[in-house]
Amino acid sequence: MKSALAASGMDEFADLNPDAYTMKFWEAAREHRLVIPECNKCGTFHMPPTGFCHECTSQDLKFTEVPGTGEIYTFTIARHAVIPMLQAVVPYVIAVIAIDGAPGVRMVGNMIDCDMEKLQIGDKVKVVFDDVNEEVTIPRFTLA
Amino acid sequence: MTVKDATAIVGIGRTPYFRRGQSLPLTKVEMACQAIIAACDDAGLSVKDIDGFAYYSGGFDSAWIAQVLGIPEVKFTASLTGGGGGASAAVGLASAGITSGDASVVVSLMTLQQTPDARLGAAFATKGKSAYSAPSTPQMDFVLPSGLFSPGQMMSQLARRHMHLYGTRREAFAEIAISQRDNAIKRSTARFQDPITLEDYFGARMISDPLCLFDYTQENDGAVAVITTSADRAKDLRKPPAYIMAATHGGAGRWGSAYQLMQMPDEYFASSGHREVAKRMYEAAGVTAADVDVALLYDHFSPMVLMQLEDYGFCGIGEGGDFIEAGNIRYGTGSIPVNTHGGNLSEAYVIGMTHVYEAVEQIRGEAVNQVENCQIALSTGGPASIPTSGLLLRR
Incomplete structure (x- = not known):
């Protein structure tokens, strides 16, 4: 389903430029699964997906499905439209989410369907898969 | 790493500072050349003496x-990678x-x-016709679809985390x-001359919560050039040399792209990203923070001044x-006067050269x-993606 945020104009920014490493993330998102790269050698997670584990430099990596829950690590409320196209979109929340099941990994995502004025660091969240168009699904978050 | 006291800044020059877009019809190269000529005049050098260029961003x-x-010969031309942090x-x-012996009079x-x-x-x-906008990359695909587009929105994330961790107000x-x-x-060159009160600050509109209008640098035009030469040559020039004790750049590897991708390790997420640069800079110069008399801290956003302190x-x-x-950064009364020129916030923003x-x-x-x-x-310079940078000058 497409979110109200996307419908207000955020969907204009969902053009993706995936490479061999990030493609699997976006394919999984399209299937409404959240996957994070994990090192088969040392178990370290990383984001965004690259060809290497930053801990041990191994290229033996896999994508591990995580529960899709997490907590707000920090966030901002964008109240000013930095380009005119965003005037119908503001205010919106850009949060940094610590992802459960992938220690040390965070994702940048919008908090949607919640009272943005009451958000706090530490709030528990869950992923919402936003099908912004016929090809792209962007993970966003809402309160758990 | 710089060789301590082997070189000095001997000339500084600039254009006037303009409100954004108001420098037209000057071109960027015209502004650059005007600043270079002014810096040469300041030093007592001819532009024909210039034989090197060293940039950033x-x-x-x-x-x-x-x-x-009409510079006779270019012997050195190089730039740091990254952005304003350099x-x-x-x-x-x-x-x-x-x-290294490559050049003798170098402009930055x-x-x-x-x-x-x-x-x-x-x-x-x-989108939206910003000339600075690059197309997205595989990495920035994890940022841009959420509308995280501006440096201020990015720095706000670090500011709020700092407030959460330490009770910063x-x-x-x-x-x-x-x-x-x-x-x-007090400076006629500064673009903003009206005092701000605490009431003004708390009444200002929020741009990217928790940062309001007055936490943001201004948008303006201008050029600044500085000229560096050897300590030997510096002695005979017009103005007293400002000797370069140390100039360091870089940052912790996992600071990386920092506030763009937000994957910095927890222990220094809410920081300016300058800790390693600062440590090497003080070691190279053989001094500590206690020896510094004035701190000109890159202030694109006010919380980054705090984190650099x-x-x-x-x-x-x-x-x-x-x-x-507690008043420690005030000129005249504080323990370490900060941004005595008014900084990016109030004097002018020329990406760190002011x-x-x-x-x-x-x-x-x-x-x-x-x-x-x-x-x-x-x-x-910075806080930014790698590199950030620090410079110590002495009399």
């Missing part, structure tokens, strides 16, 4: 400048070009012209904005808020808000 077209100004270490790069400069389609506030927007950010405005008011050792990690609220300019004026004793007996000045 993508650099500038040395070929065109050399042609326009500002203070462009001088270190100049110094490297001189101590920045020119900014924020026409309507080149506003830095939309630096990462993939907006009152501290306000004190940065207010104290720097007070410094700017911590990372450069003027107070403990997490103590920046209390330190600032801080180098002010550091030189302070060392020469010719600053408008002159720190008494100023022996050592600190100038910084």
Whole structure:
């Protein structure tokens, strides 16, 4: 389903430029699964997906499905439209989410369907898969 | 690493500072050349003496400048990678070009012209005609679809985390904005001359919560150039040399792309990213924060001044808020005067070069808000993605 945020104009920014490493993330998102790269050698997670584990430099990596829950690590409320196209979109929340099941990994995502004025660091969240168009699904978050 | 005291900044020059877009019909290269000529005049050098260029943030077209100004021979032309974080270490790069024997008179400069389609506030927007916008990358696909487009929105994330961890208050950010405005008011070159009160600050509109209008740098046009030469040659020039004690750049590897991708390790997420640069800079110079007389800290956003005060050792990690609220950064009364020129927030924003300019004026004793007996000045570039940079100048 497409979110109200996307419908207000955020969907204009969902053009993706995936490479061999990030493609699997976006394919999984399209299937409404959240996957994070994990090192088969040392178990370290990383984001965004690259060809290497930053801990041990191994290229033996896999994508591990995580529960899709997490907590707000920090966030901002964008109240000013930095380009005119965003005037119908503001205010919106850009949060940094610590992802459960992938220690040390965070994702940048919008908090949607919640009272943005009451958000706090530490709030528990869950992923919402936003099908912004016929090809792209962007993970966003809402309160758990 | 720079060789201590082997080189000096001997000339500083600039254009007037304009409201954004108002420098037209000047071209960027015209502004650059005007700043270079002014810096040469200041030093007592001819532009024909210039034989090197050392930049940051993508650099500038040395070929065109050399042609326009008729520079006889270019012997060194190089730029640091990254963005504005390299500002203070462009001088270190100049110094490297001189101590290596490649060149003898090296220019570092920045020119900014924020026409309507080149506003830095939309630096990462993939649409909307911002000239600074690059197409998205596989990495930025994890950022841009969420509308995280501006440096201010990115720095807000670090600011809120700092507030959460340490109880830092907006009152501290306000004190940065207010104290720097007070410094700017005394300078005729500063673009903002109206005092700010605490009431003004808390009444200002929020741009990217928790940062309001006064936490943001301004949008303007202008160019600043500085000239570095060897210590030997510096002795015979017009103005007292500002010797380069140390200029360092870089950052912890996992600081990386920092606030763009937000994957910095927890222990230094809410920081300016300067800790390693600061440590190496002090070691190279053989001094500590206690020896610094004035701190010109890159202030694109007020919370980053606070975090640099911590990372450069003027107070403990997490103590920046209390330190600032206690009045420590005030010119004339504080323990470490900060941004005596008014900084990016109130004087002008030329991506860090105004801080180098002010550091030189302070060392020469010719600053408008002159720190008494100023022996050592600190100038910084960033917080940004790698590199950030720090520079120590001495009399």
